[in-house]
Amino acid sequence: MQYILLIHSAENGSASDDELQSMIAQYGKFTEDLRGSGAMVGGDQLQPSVTAKSVRVRDGKTLVTDGPFAETKETLGGYYLIEAGSEQEALDWAARIPGAQWGTIEVRGVVQR
Secondary structure, eight states: OEEEEEEEEOSSOOOOHHHHHHHHHHHHHHHHHHHHHTOEEEEEEOOOGGGOEEEEEETTEEEEEESOSSOOSSEEEEEEEEEOSSHHHHHHHHHHSGGGGTSEEEEEEOOOO
């Protein structure tokens, strides 16, 4: 079954250059491990939430607003789409995502038709 691992964290962190380089290396290692296991289907980092647009259609009219759907302290910063044999396996992968140390990883099964 496929699962999406949604990475939520604060965008405007105060990480030093060394901390940022360490985080990049940790994500590189995690992604390499995920690919090596054969579980990775896809994944990417997202542009900052200030670049987001929200689209709604009401009474046949398209309404476009700047910004994400909701204001929160944590924003969706990226995702991994994985193939896992069980929900527990997906949760185990989620716990290994470096961002789980300072943010939240949302794990959801993907409905495949």
